[in-house]
Amino acid sequence: MEHAEAEQRDLSGQFQARCIDLVKPLIRSLTGIGLALVVFGILLGITSRNPIRIYANLFSYTFGSTAGLSEVGVLMIPFLLTGLAAAIPARVGLINVGGQGQLYLGAWAATGVALYSNIDSIWLMLPAMAIAGSVGGTLWAAIPTCLRQWRDVNEVISTLLLNFVAGLFVNIFVFGPWKSSGSYGYPYTPNFSAAAILPSIGSTRLHWGFIVPLLAVTACYFVFGRTTWGYNMRAVGGNVNASVRRGIPVTRYIVVAMLSGGAIAGLAGMIEVAGIHRHLRPDINLQFGTMGFLASWLAGHDPVVLLGTTFLLSSIMVGGDLLQISANFPSAGIYILIGLVFFCVLGFRRLRDAAK
Amino acid sequence: MTTLQATFKKISTAFYKASDAPSNTIAKEPGDTGIAPENTNLTMGQSEPLLALRGITKEFPGVVANDHINLDIFAGEIHVILGENGAGKSTLMKIVYGFYQPDSGKMSIQGEEATIRSPKDSRQIGIGMVFQNFSLIPAMTVAENIALFLPNQPVFLNRRTLSGQISEVAEKFRLHINPEARLGELSMGDRQKVELIKLLLCHARVLIFDEPTSILAPHEVERLFSVFDELRKEGYAILFITHKLQEALSVAHRVTVLRHGKVITTVPRAEVDGRSLVSLMLGVEITEEAENTPVEQNPLNPVVLEFRNVFTSSISDSHGLDDVSLSIQSGEILGVAGVSGNGQQQLGEVLLGLHCKSQGNIRLFGNDLDHWSVSRILQSGVSYIPEDILGMGVVPQMRVCENLVLGEIDKFGSGGTWINWGEVKAQLDQVLNTFPLPLAGHDARTDSLSGGNIQRLVVARELICNPKLLIAYYPTRGLDVMTAEKTRKLLLDCRAKGGAILLISEDLDELLALSNRIVVMYQGKIVHEFGYCNASAYDIGLAMTGHR
């Protein structure tokens, strides 16, 4: 009897300790975010805008209205996908900052299919575009992977450089053979046919593509946490030398992880052109790859926490759009708040965590 | 390659070599006689030692590293500190150099007491030390490396003066080196010269060398010793730490033997020989033949592992294999003795296919091992306890249960893609039920465990599958006495079940107690093989240190 009671006490003690472990970093992060908001509010105040009123408007719009929430959703889609594009390779110890470029290539490939394949049925066209998008992103990720495995070229540098090459590559087509007549100053391709468009939900801009990142996150959650693959990936990322010596096929895991990241980012590209823009523009979603990468870092590359960090970032971005319309605030200005949030959250992490 | 490609390649390579500041030509060695210096009988005319240690004591948790050490070093002598691994030599030198503070004791330089609180202090009073891993930056040149440590350098480095200074010292002591050579391209022997020149230019008077010959080829060793001779003639005091008595015998004027942290004796070279030194190093107790558990060897047992004339290149500080041939039968333990770094690491690496052999043949259960993946080798019944447990054996961030199934997760649980850790843990519990060593709880993070705990984890993992061949590197390292005994018993059990074990260890008692046969590795070669009957600690000790 005593023994059981002692056990009970110990269990509840363990449970408490676990709760504290989860809650502490959350509180620290929230404090960081709060601090960032305060600083940003001060900045707004300096330039004779009323921060309290602005924040009130932002919160009510972003979290309180269908329009606002749907806009947050619209942004979360690509952020989640490019975030996973960084998180999956991170699990095997690779750093993929090339989500941006892989997204572009996916968008390009999907656009190619949309413009030239003459498919009428939406049920054929969209999957075709999706496949094209994934393949485009995969191929773009294959370049740094090959360079790494054959010539030891560091993947941080190669993926970073290829981001820019991808943007220019897309521009070649958008300014050149794919330019639609009538679009001068800021060219774009002809609009997609109805078959190539992801239908919206209700009157919002949110489209059915949102299913994809949700499925992807769920899949990653299960693969990472419950399967042998996820376990082996963690081993490879944790200690390559030990993994090799225990017979884990390290090269295979590394290659598959990188290519998967590329595929997902490519899919994000397809979703953006099919769901939001309905055509291909130069430098679409300029910073989405970077934001996804940052969201993943902030989340410690955990797919579930990624939901939280992308929600945070998307909300801020939507707030920025609102500020632009209502308070004559430059659209890029919202990056100030994003920067502040990152500084405060990254900088507050206990040094013990950082030193790991 | 077309001429265009060739030209392009030439231009571009030139482009990249052109604007680097120094050129990199390697120094040419003039003909060196390579004769070891004669041992002159040194008459110690001085009354005052250059460096005197009195009562130096240093304790670490659980072990007394230095126990009231008294030592006198005179200018103009080569003084060798001899002792087994763990005798306390390195600790003592680090105290002299200022890395550690002694718990008690005094040091004095030329009669004056010296307080040394950091390496800077010891450098200032003229003590210089050359470590086993050099304080050198491979990407920079010799001159730059030296300039980094020289005090009182002007803001605008005068490369020419520096080169001149370096060449002057180098010429004086026949340390031929090109000051503009890039350090990364120099051999270990040349890098050591750079360290020495660094010390000399910093006005060191007591020069301490920690195992300087472990990374040198035989001819470089002789050259080093002739340099020592030149130095001591100029009045420097040379303190030279080693476990190789061959070297002690060839170059020392006086020898101090350390064992278990104590100074056993300090004797002039003339009064000792190889045998007496070995007995001093290992302890007089081991004069009789070690007790060997009687083992019956059936010569008809199948050969499990065979190396035939295997050659490999060397990796960084470890010798490659030099014409190694050995074989192990099932139900046999083959002990490999030798100081680490003499090629033992390569045995396991080349067997698993992690390192390529340039020549020779390896057969496992009769099969040629070319193109076998690591996984295939392990599946065929091979287990492997690596020499660097944390770096090569476990994933530090993972939990104990996760590390126990590393690489074999598909054999646990229901065997499919999905992992049910509850099932896995239950299966582990079942298998480990009869395992005699205490293991940490399944959910503990491996990097929070003590070294001994991690070692036990790996031993458990490698032994519970009843391997047909076990490659075990230092299996009892970091374990307390009782656990070590139990581990050895496990090894014997494995043998009794028909397993073959390649046991690499630095513990001679362990090797003698467990092995059927012992081979000794020295500089990549197997220099001697001892059968069960004619193995003695002496002879093994001599062979390990290159003495013939």
Place this chain on the structure above:
Amino acid sequence: MNSLWLIILTGALTGAMGPGIPVLYATYGELLVERAGLINLGTEGSMLMGACFGFIATVETDNVAIGILAGSLAGALLSLIYAYLVIKRHTNQLATGFTLALFGAGITAYAGKGFVGSRIEGINPVAIPLLADIPLFGRAFFQQDILTYVAYIMGPLLWAFLHYTRPGLSLRAVGEQADIAFAGGRNPAAWQFGAIIAGGMLAGMGGAELSLGLTHCWIEGMTAGRGFIAVALVIFSMWSPLRAMVGAFLFGGAIGFQLQLQSIGAPISPFVLDMFPYVITLFVLTFWTGIALRAMPEGLKEVLKMNA
């Protein structure tokens, strides 16, 4: 046909140094940072800060010198944030750098909003007598503005600094093996701090040159990735200031060449040439892996996890 190519070449050369100078400054700055063993992707942000605040200062004070100073300070202030986060709080260098690039974009968009459309005198080209009269090359190299001339000198100066001075040696030692530099009596954190601030200042100067010297205006986001090109050029130059000059010249030349091609109606898309800096850096890394690895500061290899 020959004369056509001559025209193109001269045009390219004339255009060559100009567009390359802002990137060259940023490359100098990032080169110092990477020599100290760090990688600052926020260089783009520092350039923007320099361009924006340099422009604002010039508009407000009508003094170009103050503008250049303000630009450098602004760039340094941004990199100060990087220095604090990375050195004191041990945050991840890549993530922090990216964030700073975004942050810089945000701040300059906000601060510069009121100044879009302003026009200034700015820095104008000053011909160097005699040298400017050399046929073909004279105009291209010696009829440029003051910051360009400073950039010419800075290359060899930085090279001499790194290889012939004690502080340069210390910086390189910190970037290679910080613990050995420490054993030799240096404070690695202090050196890294200094390198980052210097890097930010130089990037800021590059940005100032862009808005004051080249375009004489301010547009939001006007650096358009030049800061990242600078990071690429540092690698292409294998961490040597002299080779960086060549790289910046090639970059400028590529733009000039592209403009020339466009003006004669050549059918190559201008974006192909824009890819040039990135592609050639990748090319170099792939085929000169050995040399690249040799030249890369060891500290940087650890950041990029190349030691697995």
